[in-house]
Amino acid sequence: xPSSSVVIxxxxxxxxxxxxxxxxxxxxxxDLPMLSCQYIQKGVLLPxxxxxxxxxxxxxxxSLSRTLSEFPPLAGRxxxxxxxxxxxxxxxxxxxxxxxxxxHISVAALLPTHDRDIPSVYRRFFQYDSTLSYAGHDRxxxxxxxxxxxxxxxxxxxxxxxxxxGTSFWNFFNTFxxxxxxxxxxxxxxxxxxxxxxxxxxxxxxxxxxxxxxxSGDEPxxxxxxxxSREAIMKLKFRANNAAQKPEFGVPEILGKQSNDSWxxxxxxNGKITPVNDESTLVKKNPTAEISSFQSLSAHLWRCVTRAxxxxxxxxxxxxxxxxxxxxxxPRLEPLYFGxxxxxxxxxxxxxxxxxxxxxxxxxxxxxxVVAHGDGTVRRGVKEWESNPRLFPLGNFDGAMMTMGSSPRxxxxxxxxxxxxxxxxxSGGANKFDGKISAFPGPDGNGSVDLEVVLxxxxxxxxxxxxxxxxxxx
Numbered sequence: 001x002p003s004s005s006v007v008i009x010x011x012x013x014x015x016x017x018x019x020x021x022x023x024x025x026x027x028x029x030x031d032l033p034m035l036s037c038q039y040i041q042k043g044v045l046l047p048x049x050x051x052x053x054x055x056x057x058x059x060x061x062x063s064l065s066r067t068l069s070e071f072p073p074l075a076g077r078x079x080x081x082x083x084x085x086x087x088x089x090x091x092x093x094x095x096x097x098x099x100x101x102x103x104h105i106s107v108a109a110l111l112p113t114h115d116r117d118i119p120s121v122y123r124r125f126f127q128y129d130s131t132l133s134y135a136g137h138d139r140x141x142x143x144x145x146x147x148x149x150x151x152x153x154x155x156x157x158x159x160x161x162x163x164x165x166g167t168s169f170w171n172f173f174n175t176f177x178x179x180x181x182x183x184x185x186x187x188x189x190x191x192x193x194x195x196x197x198x199x200x201x202x203x204x205x206x207x208x209x210x211x212x213x214x215x216s217g218d219e220p221x222x223x224x225x226x227x228x229s230r231e232a233i234m235k236l237k238f239r240a241n242n243a244a245q246k247p248e249f250g251v252p253e254i255l256g257k258q259s260n261d262s263w264x265x266x267x268x269x270n271g272k273i274t275p276v277n278d279e280s281t282l283v284k285k286n287p288t289a290e291i292s293s294f295q296s297l298s299a300h301l302w303r304c305v306t307r308a309x310x311x312x313x314x315x316x317x318x319x320x321x322x323x324x325x326x327x328x329x330x331p332r333l334e335p336l337y338f339g340x341x342x343x344x345x346x347x348x349x350x351x352x353x354x355x356x357x358x359x360x361x362x363x364x365x366x367x368x369x370v371v372a373h374g375d376g377t378v379r380r381g382v383k384e385w386e387s388n389p390r391l392f393p394l395g396n397f398d399g400a401m402m403t404m405g406s407s408p409r410x411x412x413x414x415x416x417x418x419x420x421x422x423x424x425x426x427s428g429g430a431n432k433f434d435g436k437i438s439a440f441p442g443p444d445g446n447g448s449v450d451l452e453v454v455l456x457x458x459x460x461x462x463x464x465x466x467x468x469x470x471x472x473x474x
Contacts, residue, residue, distance in 0.1 A: 006102040006124035006147060013094040014144075017065045020072035020090040024079075027086045027162060028198035029382050030325070030340040033392035034162040035086070035134040035204070036211040039143075040169055041126040041428030043156030044412070045110060049419040053148060057099055060146055060155070060417075063180035068095065070186055071172050073163060073338065078136040084203035088141070088163060096143035098127055106150045111424055114473070115464075118223040118426070118452070125156040126428035130217060133162035134210040152423065155415075158430070165340040167324060170410045181418040191334035197382050198325075198341065204389040215395030215433045222460040223432070223452065230447035232472040233293050240296035240363035291360070291367040294439070297449060298404055299363035301437065304469035305402060305455065306351050308462035313352030317400040319366065320346045323373055324407075330375040343381050344392070345369050351400070396435040405431075406438040408449045413441060427452060434459070 027035075049056055068075045076090040102121075110119055123129065127143035141160040146153060157176075159169055168190065175186050228236075291299075302319045311317065322342045326333045333341065347369045354362050394403065412425040425440050434456045442448025455463065463469055 005104050006100055006121065008098055008100050010099045012061075012097050013140075014061055014064050014068065014097045015094040016068035016072060016075045016092050018069040020075070020092055022072050022090045022192060024076075024087040024089050025073055025192060025194060025339070026199065027078075027088070028194070028196070028339060028341075029200045029202065029385050030165075030198050030342055031162050032086065032204045033385075033390065034340055035132065035206075036214055036391040037133055037161040037394055038213065038430040039128045039131050039133060039158040040161050040164075040166075041128070041156065041158050041430040042169065042173070042412075043125060043145075043154055043426060043428075044173075044415045044422035045107070045152055045154050045424040045426065046415075046417060046422055047420045048151050048153060049417070051419075056148075056153070057146065059180055060144075061097060063176060063417075064095070064097065064144060066179045067172065067176045070175060071190060071338070073192070074142045074159070074172065076141060077138075078134075078141070078160075078162070080137065084205065085201075086162075086204075093140070095140045096127060098143065098145040100125070100145055100147040102147055102149050104150065107152045107423065110149070110152070110154075114225070114227060116224075118225060122154075122426045123429040125154045125426075126158050126430075127156075128158040129429055130213075131158075132211065132213060133160045134206070136160045136162065137210075154426075155417070156428065158428070161431075162340070164338065165322075165324075165342050166406055166410055167326070167336075167341070168338050170412060171336055171338075174411055174414050177415040177417045181416055188336055190338040191336050192338050193334065196333060196337075196341075197329065197379055200382070200386055202386040202389050204391070211391055214391060214393055217433065219434060220457055221432060221434060221454055222457050223454050224460065224464075226451045226453055226473045227442060228297060228449045228451065228472055229442075229474050232474065233297055233447065233449060236300050236359065236472060237291065237293045237296040239359045240291045240299060241360065243358055243360040291363045292370075293447070294408065294449075295366045295370065296359070296363050297451075299359055299366055300469070300472065301451065301453075302366075302402060303354055303359065303362055304463060304466050305435070305453075305459065306354050306400070308455075308459045308466060309351075309400065310462075311351040311400055313350065313355075315351045315400050316348055316398075317351055317354060318346050318348050318402070320344050320401065320403045321366070321370070322405060323370065325378050328374055328378050343373070343378060345373055394431060395433050399434075402435040402437060404437045404439060406440060406452075408439050408441045410441070413443060413445065425450075 072090045073088045076088050079089045080086050125147050143158040145156045306317050325341045347365050432454045436454040438452040440450040442450050
């Protein structure tokens with residue numbers, strides 16, 4: 001499937017329908033480290049709309065303009081003041097819009113069988129390849145590309161990662177779809193308050209010309225989607241919470257024991273409009289009671305990839321997870337706070353420790369780290385960064401690291417632009433390296449999860465033939 005089959009037909013600038021009432025927003029302690037990260041690239045594959053090409057473009061452009069009026073920072077630019085503070089200047093400068101066509105690319109080609117890699121042509125459905133977020137000083141903070149395909153359309157969005165995290169990105173995308181589907185008023189208004197512990201006078205110094213990426217991006221990689229059904233994840237959770245045991249009862253009974261797992265309990269919201277601002281999806285019972293479904297799945301992947309890498313038993317491995325801090329602070333911040341409000345939790349273990357123990361050992365290490373990341377830990381993290389401002393260390397620096405991004409909680413399949421929910425959610429080439437994992441809700445909902453796994457080719461080949469790993473993949 002040659003990438004040259006994607007042809008850019010036109011490019012224009014989309015401006016907000018209304019002028020911004022916000023002058024500027026200063027980047028926070030959570031925003032600034034992301035300036036060396038590449039623009040987020042996420043999008044949705046949709047069935048063909050019952051519209052002509054001209055009508056489709058008119059609808060999408062108008063909807064984007066209206067959405068930008070609700071998210072004025074995204075139509076702005078970055079600016080560094082004389083002190084060194086970086087601001088989003090909400091100057092209504094607009095975003096880039098691209099129209100592309102690829103009439104010879106079918107849905108079947110884009111959604112191959114589970115044993116095939118993700119088609120590389122997806123990378124042509126996004127703009128701003130390899131562009132660092134620092135570039136937002138000179139170029140738009142968002143670029144949307146609509147690619148017309150055979151029997152489908154792909155709407156891809158590149159967004160500056162120093163301006164927003166996954167929670168804010170999907171709230172923007174959901175609102176974009178909501179506007180296109182005919183909504184007169186948005187259902188989830190972003191909160192632009194900056195009166196938080198993350199707002200800091202600390203200055204992050206940059207070299208002349210800005211930062212460089214923290215990973216090379218040149219190494220050969222393979223990318224695959226591994227689908228885990230709700231049933232498979234519940235089995236992993238049972239094993240994680242019951243050391244050296246295997247489930248002897250049926251899945252319905254296992255599911256009945258998930259009362260402390262907010263993600264599992266609320267899995268029916270996966271793929272329906274609820275989450276980012278619905279506090280019912282947050283843990284309200286004792287979060288220390290059980291290892292969660294997602295922690296169990298993450299530990300399973302950590303163990304299996306570590307085995308596939310064939311590391312020395314004494315080699316230290318790292319599994320890094322990003323956590324949303326909005327509900328971890330006391331008092332809690334608004335669920336729809338706009339920007340980055342995430343911190344990274346690294347969990348370490350030697351390869352020997354991880355593989356000589358069962359799933360529950362690694363899962364418990366992940367669990368304890370997440371549970372410990374409360375208000376005090378969040379505030380200490382802010383203070384520690386202020387004492388030593390630095391960029392986020394994205395990458396796999398020793399061959400034994402893994403980084404989990406995105407979340408199956410994000411309402412990715414809510415993006416119905418008016419003619420049907422997405423067939424798939426996919427990403428571009430941004431921020432990918434050996435060991436980068438992105439978690440998406442499964443297209444069928446009901447608590448299933450798709451893991452987008454990026455690995456060195458040799459490691460991926462071993463993982464594909466690992467029975468312990470593949471027995472849970474469907």
